[in-house]
Amino acid sequence: xxxxxxxxxxxxLPPHLLDRDxxxxxxxxxxxxxxxxxxxxxxxxxxxxxxxxISGGFxxxxxxxxxxxxxxxxxxxxxFVGEILxxxxxxxxxxxxxxxxxxxxxxxxxxxxxxxxxxxxxxxWTWDYGGVELPIEKEEEVFxxxxxxxxxxxxxxxxxxxxx
Numbered sequence: 001x002x003x004x005x006x007x008x009x010x011x012x013l014p015p016h017l018l019d020r021d022x023x024x025x026x027x028x029x030x031x032x033x034x035x036x037x038x039x040x041x042x043x044x045x046x047x048x049x050x051x052x053x054i055s056g057g058f059x060x061x062x063x064x065x066x067x068x069x070x071x072x073x074x075x076x077x078x079x080f081v082g083e084i085l086x087x088x089x090x091x092x093x094x095x096x097x098x099x100x101x102x103x104x105x106x107x108x109x110x111x112x113x114x115x116x117x118x119x120x121x122x123x124x125w126t127w128d129y130g131g132v133e134l135p136i137e138k139e140e141e142v143f144x145x146x147x148x149x150x151x152x153x154x155x156x157x158x159x160x161x162x163x164x
Contacts (some may be wrong), residue, residue: 001083003076004049009033010056012065022053026070034074043078044104065088077104089140092124099142109142 004051011033018027027048034045053071060067079085088109093149096114099107114136115127125136136142 001077001079002046003078004073005039005044005076006052006071006073006074008069008071010067010069012063012067015064015066018066022054026054026068027051027072030070030072039074039076042074043076046075046077046103049075079116084143086141086143089136089138092120092136092138094120097125097136097142 008031011026011029013025013029017029020028025120030048030051035047036045038044049072051070051072054068055070056066056068058067059065083098085101085107087101089097090100090105091098094111098105099109101107101138111120114125115129117128118125118136119128120126124138127134127136
């Protein structure tokens with residue numbers, strides 16, 4: 001579910017941050033750039049784990065900021081195929097359920113992945129299990145196993161079906 005990803009990035013460090021310890025100033029800028037953002041093919045960045053190398057410190061003409069190249073590792077959230085996620089229902093609409101894992105509240109469970117047969121009425125989903133209607137309420141815990149996941153352009157995790 002969580003991975004370390006090694007990345008190299010060239011960043012501009014504004015002059016007002018140069019009075020701080022270089023490692024802490026660069027870590028702060030990296031957190032601003034990457035944390036809570038989805039990086040293509042890597043997942044959601046949760047935290048900067050460490051900085052392994054800093055080089056540079058060049059000042060380009062016409063710019064008062066230093067430019068550094070940093071090698072660092074990020075903690076990334078990207079569940080593996082077949083993993084069972086446990087989340088709370090944040091929102092229920094005709095398109096499906098929006099789930100929260102606590103630290104990440106944008107997991108979309110589309111209609112076609114809900115238990116069959118399910119129906120949407122009165123702003124909530126209900127699962128018909130052997131003639132007994134079981135409502136799927138807000139803040140209720142939901143377990144889901146998936147095969148394919150993708151982050152859409154807005155940082156929402158969209159799940160696809162798998163038999164588990």
